[in-house]
Structure formats: C-alpha cells, structure tokens
Amino acid sequence: MEASELQVNTTINKMAEANLEAGFEVGQRVQSLEKGPKKIGAVKYLGPVQGYEGIWAGVDWDDGEGRHSGIVNGVRYFDAAGEKSASFVRLHSLSKGITFLEALLRRYKGDSISKEEQDEMYVLSSSQKRVSIELVGVTEIQERQMHLENLLHVSLEYTGVSSPGSIQEISGLLPQLEELDLRGNLLPDLQALGLVCEQLPALRVLDLSDSRMKIRSDLLPMFSNLRTLVLNNCGIAWEQVEKLKESLPTIEELHLGGNKLRTIEPSVEESSFGSVSSPSTFVQGFDSLRLLSLEGNEIESWEEIVKLSHLARLEQLHLNKNMIKHVFYPQYPILDHSSLNRIESPNVLHKPFKNLRCLLLGGNKIEDWASLDALNNFPSLMEVRLSDNPISDPTKGGASRYILIARLSKIVMLNGSEVKLRERKDSEIRYLRLVMTTRQGKSQEEILQQHPRFSELKALHDVPDENLQVGVTGPQKMVAGLILTTLTYVGISHGEKAPITKKLPATTTVGKLKMLCEGFFKLKPTKQRLFLKEEDAPIPTPLNDDMETLVDLGIGANGGSILVDEIDNKL
Structure with missing residues (x-):
C-alpha cells in the first residue's frame, strides 16, 4: 500500500463518528442539493481529502458527469465507473432522501408548488420589474389532489x-x-x-x-x-x-x-x-x-x-x-x-x-x-x-x-x-416497372433472387409475361440511353405555359430535373414540387427524393409525364 493511501485510510477511522452523525455512509444513494437538474449518485468515499479541510463525500454520479475517476492530486480514494463520472462534494450539498410517505404528503397534501418554484414564476414588465404569475385552476387541482384515496x-x-x-x-x-x-x-x-x-x-x-x-x-x-x-x-x-x-x-x-x-x-x-x-x-x-x-x-x-x-x-x-x-x-x-x-x-x-x-x-x-x-x-x-x-x-x-x-x-x-x-x-406497380426497366442481362433466377416478390406481384396485378417481354429490349437500351420526358407547369403565378418534351438520360435525378425546370419555367428548385403523372393512377405521385432517377421512378420506354407545381410559402 502506498504511503498516501495509508495516510488516507488511517484518517478515515478518526472521522467515523463524524460520518455517522452526518447520517451518510459508503454505498448510500444521494441527491445533489445544488441548483439545476437533479443529480443522483452513490457515495463511494467519506473522509478527508489531502490539501482540503473537513469531511468530503466522493460521489459517483449516475449520469457520468463529474470531474475525475476517484483520483485527486495523484491519490486514489475510490474507483469510479468512468474517467470523469465522480466528484468530491461537501456533505451539506447532498440529500440522503426522505421517506415515501414524506414525499407523498409534501406533494399532495402540502403546496404542490414550492416557494422556490413560485419565486421563479414571473415575467418582466416594461420597466424590468418582476410580475408574479398566477396559474389559473391551481387551487382546484390542489383540492382534488389532497384526497389521496381518490388518486x-x-x-x-x-x-x-x-x-x-x-x-x-x-x-x-x-x-x-x-x-x-x-x-x-x-x-x-x-x-x-x-x-x-x-x-x-x-x-x-x-x-x-x-x-x-x-x-x-x-x-x-x-x-x-x-x-x-x-x-x-x-x-x-x-x-x-x-x-x-x-x-x-x-x-x-x-x-x-x-x-x-x-x-x-x-x-x-x-x-x-x-x-x-x-x-x-x-x-x-x-x-x-x-x-x-x-x-x-x-x-x-x-x-x-x-x-x-x-x-x-x-x-x-x-x-x-x-x-x-x-x-x-x-x-x-x-x-x-x-x-x-x-x-x-x-x-x-x-x-x-x-x-x-x-x-x-x-x-x-x-x-x-x-x-x-x-x-x-x-x-x-x-x-x-x-x-x-x-x-x-x-x-x-x-x-x-x-x-x-x-x-x-x-x-x-x-x-x-x-x-x-x-x-x-401504387407502390407495387411502380416497383414492378422499376424491376422491368433494370433487369438488363439478368436471368430469371437472378431477378427472383434480387426481387423475391417479383413473380408474386406480377401475378397479383395481372401483368402478363408478354408485356414483360415487350419491355426486355426497350428498357435494356433505355437504361443506357434516353427517355422521352414531358414536363408540364401547373402553377398559377407564372401563367399558362406549354408543356416541354425532352429526351433525358435514364440516370437523370429528380434534383437534376428541378434544375432543368428552373431554366424552362424560371422557377427556383426550392420553389418547385414535382409529381409523376401515371395513366393508371388517379392522383399524381409526389417526387420527394431528389436522388431518385427516371429509372427509379419506373418510367418505361414509352416515356413519362412530370408535373411541375409551385410551392406557396404563404400556406
């Protein structure tokens, strides 16, 4: 045992009586009395700390927010859970707690709002004077709470x-x-x-x-x-x-x-x-x-x-x-x-x-x-x-x-x-189109391995094999080629504009579409809301992901229609 540790242990015995009088003991759960959020921890040490007067409590805090690991100035007083989860505090800064009955009666039989809390409930007037806040209905709530048998x-x-x-x-x-x-x-x-x-x-x-x-x-x-x-x-x-x-x-x-x-x-x-x-x-x-x-x-x-x-x-x-x-x-x-x-x-x-x-x-x-x-x-x-x-x-x-x-x-x-x-x-049909347009060079086994529900969804939505075969060569070429895309402005602030049809790379993203629309319709990307208009869907699908490509959207070889709306920031 090091000399510093021996000195500490010797002194502890001399302080035992004082510790008992204070009502604290090692292993006890305690709560900090300092202002701010309630801190809870366990007492790991009681006694003197070299270089400081009086009795100190070494507390290992549950939240891990302390100052050290139980070592101060090279002397280890106890082992803490973390490198900085512990600190030394004066006994008068700690509470050893109250009984369940005391806590119950204080909160529900006494004032439910403490004097300290009342003092903090105020607003500043125009002359910077404190004006107390009175909570409406507090009295009625307190009266109900006082009947413990009904809680x-x-x-x-x-x-x-x-x-x-x-x-x-x-x-x-x-x-x-x-x-x-x-x-x-x-x-x-x-x-x-x-x-x-x-x-x-x-x-x-x-x-x-x-x-x-x-x-x-x-x-x-x-x-x-x-x-x-x-x-x-x-x-x-x-x-x-x-x-x-x-x-x-x-x-x-x-x-x-x-x-x-x-x-x-x-x-x-x-x-x-x-x-x-x-x-x-x-x-x-x-x-x-x-x-x-x-x-x-x-x-x-x-x-x-x-x-x-x-x-x-x-x-x-x-x-x-x-x-x-x-x-x-x-x-x-x-x-x-x-x-x-x-x-x-x-x-x-x-x-x-x-x-x-x-x-x-x-x-x-x-x-x-x-x-x-x-x-x-x-x-x-x-x-x-x-x-x-x-x-x-x-x-x-x-x-x-x-x-x-x-x-x-x-x-x-x-x-x-x-x-x-x-x-x-809508999601399953759109997903089917996505699979159909990205299956270039893949066998049926590979497709089913990558998309286990493909055959199930094909049957569920009555998509015949011949329809898929028609798209075999088309989508394969399309993925590496161009897709016919119609952009239609449906906003109101810029008046009526004629639709614009362009051949765009299949890898064009929604974000890139917005940049193109800025040039076509003089509308900043941050002001745009794009929708995919599909023939079999009564409601257009919003395009919220700027990283999705035309292929991801399931737009086939026959092209697709994109609606360009304007975001109204006033709404």
Missing part, C-alpha cells in the same frame, strides 16, 4: 424517496392508485420498493427510470398485479432481468431502454432430475409479456434478439437506436436443447416470434436487402420502423418508401405512417 396517478419523480417510511401509515392511503412514477428515486433495493408496493393493491404501472437498485434473487418481493414496469437508464444487466422474472407473474410491458445492454443471457435451468443444470438457449418465462422495449442499448448481433423468439405472447419488440446490422428469421422449427432434460416434453418445438406484430428497428445500421426481405417471414408482423437506417436512406444507396412497401408484403404501418390499400397498389 389514480401519483408522480414522485426526483423527490428523493430513499425509504418506505411507516408501512402502517402508508396502508390504506392510496387504495385506488394505478400508476406510480418514482423516476430518480434513492431506494437502495427492490425490497424497500416492495414494502411500498404491498400497500398499493390497485397498482398496475410503475416507472423506476433513472434509479439504481440492488436486485437480490433471494429477497425479491412479489409484484403480483403489476402490468407495466419501466426500468429505463437503470444500469441493469440481463442477468438482473432474469432474477425479476419470478416477481412479475402478470407483467405485460417491460421497458429496458438506455441500459447499455449488449447481450441477452438466458438463465440456467435445472433439469427434471435435479442434479444437472444447463443454460437455456432462449429466454423462458414472462408468459404474459406483450411488449418489450430495448431501445437505446448497444445490441449489435441479431443472434441476441433471436433468444427472445420463444416469448409466446410477445407482440411488440422495440429495438430503436441499437447497432443492429443484419436481421434474419430463425430457421423453423427451433429445438430448445435445454428442454431435452424434461421427461414430460423431450422435443419442445417453437415457432419463432409467432405473435410478433410490431418490430421497431429505427436508428440501427441495417443496409442489406436480405434483412428487409427476411421481415416477410415473421408470421404476424404488420408494423415496422426502419427510419434512420442505411437501407431506408436513398442518399446512401437505400430504398424509397414505395420500394419498402412493395418488398414488405404484410406491412400496414411503416415508419409510423399507415400503408393504405391505394398506396400499396
């Missing part, structure tokens, strides 16, 4: 709840409470939380985001009636999620966002013989779980997600903002080898993701067509989010919305927007 929703976020308080006094106070918001609490473990929840018979929704609680499998409380549990930004690992499983027999929604999860490790199950245990390949239990959110984590491999494929009732899986690059549908049937030890079912077969209807994959790194086409194999999938992926970004070689719709046969909701029957039909 259905209680919000105690960041109030510093660190212990239950008197269980006898909590009992019966909130008989109808259904939703409880305890974000940013200071409770040390789930046992303390369980003491509170036991007194809330109607509780269905619990939000514990931005909290850090120990989860011990030997002392887990039972949350028998809970339907929704939110554990976002709690620093929780999947191992802890597995421990929670038995405490949540009726859970339907589980939110685990922002926990830096990279892997999903199913628990080890004991065999029927009681002597042999084997790790399960798939997550088991959670028999009532319908929605699982893993947004904002660090999952890269789809293999990890496949471990969730046996959750029989899972309907929604939220995976936005991870690092997933590839998606596939697991080979069916799947045999869970951990079940081979079970005498009652030696061959348990599962259809993967059999009830999954919503899959959110926005903000990942998916860029291959195979991943997109694989979504058709999910038996119940109807809603998908693919925004902010390379596959859906035309500027990075991805696909426009109509291509995504055409390749995804069962999707009725894409990127948060409904796919109506008319849009689907």
Whole structure:
C-alpha cells in the first residue's frame, strides 16, 4: 500500500463518528442539493481529502458527469465507473432522501408548488420589474389532489424517496392508485420498493427510470398485479432481468431502454432430475409479456434478439437506436436443447416470434436487402420502423418508401405512417416497372433472387409475361440511353405555359430535373414540387427524393409525364 493511501485510510477511522452523525455512509444513494437538474449518485468515499479541510463525500454520479475517476492530486480514494463520472462534494450539498410517505404528503397534501418554484414564476414588465404569475385552476387541482384515496396517478419523480417510511401509515392511503412514477428515486433495493408496493393493491404501472437498485434473487418481493414496469437508464444487466422474472407473474410491458445492454443471457435451468443444470438457449418465462422495449442499448448481433423468439405472447419488440446490422428469421422449427432434460416434453418445438406484430428497428445500421426481405417471414408482423437506417436512406444507396412497401408484403404501418390499400397498389406497380426497366442481362433466377416478390406481384396485378417481354429490349437500351420526358407547369403565378418534351438520360435525378425546370419555367428548385403523372393512377405521385432517377421512378420506354407545381410559402 502506498504511503498516501495509508495516510488516507488511517484518517478515515478518526472521522467515523463524524460520518455517522452526518447520517451518510459508503454505498448510500444521494441527491445533489445544488441548483439545476437533479443529480443522483452513490457515495463511494467519506473522509478527508489531502490539501482540503473537513469531511468530503466522493460521489459517483449516475449520469457520468463529474470531474475525475476517484483520483485527486495523484491519490486514489475510490474507483469510479468512468474517467470523469465522480466528484468530491461537501456533505451539506447532498440529500440522503426522505421517506415515501414524506414525499407523498409534501406533494399532495402540502403546496404542490414550492416557494422556490413560485419565486421563479414571473415575467418582466416594461420597466424590468418582476410580475408574479398566477396559474389559473391551481387551487382546484390542489383540492382534488389532497384526497389521496381518490388518486389514480401519483408522480414522485426526483423527490428523493430513499425509504418506505411507516408501512402502517402508508396502508390504506392510496387504495385506488394505478400508476406510480418514482423516476430518480434513492431506494437502495427492490425490497424497500416492495414494502411500498404491498400497500398499493390497485397498482398496475410503475416507472423506476433513472434509479439504481440492488436486485437480490433471494429477497425479491412479489409484484403480483403489476402490468407495466419501466426500468429505463437503470444500469441493469440481463442477468438482473432474469432474477425479476419470478416477481412479475402478470407483467405485460417491460421497458429496458438506455441500459447499455449488449447481450441477452438466458438463465440456467435445472433439469427434471435435479442434479444437472444447463443454460437455456432462449429466454423462458414472462408468459404474459406483450411488449418489450430495448431501445437505446448497444445490441449489435441479431443472434441476441433471436433468444427472445420463444416469448409466446410477445407482440411488440422495440429495438430503436441499437447497432443492429443484419436481421434474419430463425430457421423453423427451433429445438430448445435445454428442454431435452424434461421427461414430460423431450422435443419442445417453437415457432419463432409467432405473435410478433410490431418490430421497431429505427436508428440501427441495417443496409442489406436480405434483412428487409427476411421481415416477410415473421408470421404476424404488420408494423415496422426502419427510419434512420442505411437501407431506408436513398442518399446512401437505400430504398424509397414505395420500394419498402412493395418488398414488405404484410406491412400496414411503416415508419409510423399507415400503408393504405391505394398506396400499396401504387407502390407495387411502380416497383414492378422499376424491376422491368433494370433487369438488363439478368436471368430469371437472378431477378427472383434480387426481387423475391417479383413473380408474386406480377401475378397479383395481372401483368402478363408478354408485356414483360415487350419491355426486355426497350428498357435494356433505355437504361443506357434516353427517355422521352414531358414536363408540364401547373402553377398559377407564372401563367399558362406549354408543356416541354425532352429526351433525358435514364440516370437523370429528380434534383437534376428541378434544375432543368428552373431554366424552362424560371422557377427556383426550392420553389418547385414535382409529381409523376401515371395513366393508371388517379392522383399524381409526389417526387420527394431528389436522388431518385427516371429509372427509379419506373418510367418505361414509352416515356413519362412530370408535373411541375409551385410551392406557396404563404400556406
């Protein structure tokens, strides 16, 4: 042990009595009393700091925003989670929290707006004097909130709840409470939380985001009636999620966002013989779980997600903002080898993701067509989010919305927007034309490999083979040649103008078309809105992607018609 560390440890013992008087101890959850956003952390050190007077608390902050890693002036006082996640603060700048009962009574029995908050509610007059703001209806709201027995929703976020308080006094106070918001609490473990929840018979929704609680499998409380549990930004690992499983027999929604999860490790199950245990390949239990959110984590491999494929009732899986690059549908049937030890079912077969209807994959790194086409194999999938992926970004070689719709046969909701029957039909026909105009030199096998739905769509929309054959040589020449394109101005500010017909390269983009229209119609590109007019479509198709080419638009050898409208900035 270094001399500096020995000196620190020796001094700690001398300060123990003072520490106890202050009511703080190492490992305790605390909240900063300084102005600004509430900061929460754990005390990692109590004692002197060389070169400074008095007692200091070394706190490792949950948000990772501190000044050091536990080392000051070359002396290590404790190990912090990050290089700059910790700082030393005076004890009077920290709160060790209050009881659940205190927080409840302060917010709902006392003034719901503190004096400090009232002082900050003002506007400046013309003479720069403060004029207080009076909120209309505050009195009525406060009167309703004071009747605790009628409350259905209680919000105690960041109030510093660190212990239950008197269980006898909590009992019966909130008989109808259904939703409880305890974000940013200071409770040390789930046992303390369980003491509170036991007194809330109607509780269905619990939000514990931005909290850090120990989860011990030997002392887990039972949350028998809970339907929704939110554990976002709690620093929780999947191992802890597995421990929670038995405490949540009726859970339907589980939110685990922002926990830096990279892997999903199913628990080890004991065999029927009681002597042999084997790790399960798939997550088991959670028999009532319908929605699982893993947004904002660090999952890269789809293999990890496949471990969730046996959750029989899972309907929604939220995976936005991870690092997933590839998606596939697991080979069916799947045999869970951990079940081979079970005498009652030696061959348990599962259809993967059999009830999954919503899959959110926005903000990942998916860029291959195979991943997109694989979504058709999910038996119940109807809603998908693919925004902010390379596959859906035309500027990075991805696909426009109509291509995504055409390749995804069962999707009725894409990127948060409904796919109506008319849009689907138009998208599929437009996609067919695109395939027909870009299949130069490709065999039928190559076409079907690159466009798995081609034959299906051809039959669905009654496009005969001879029609395709007519376009074989035409489009092949057209891709490398010119397309007859008619540009028609339909705006009103420049008066009536005659249509202009030009032979344009097949690779001409929408952005290039706008530049040409500027010369033809004296209208800046930023003022233009272009539409594709198709004979079989009652409504023109807006051209919103400047990177799409004439070929991408599905314009065939017979040419196409583009409508040029003017954007009215006054609307």
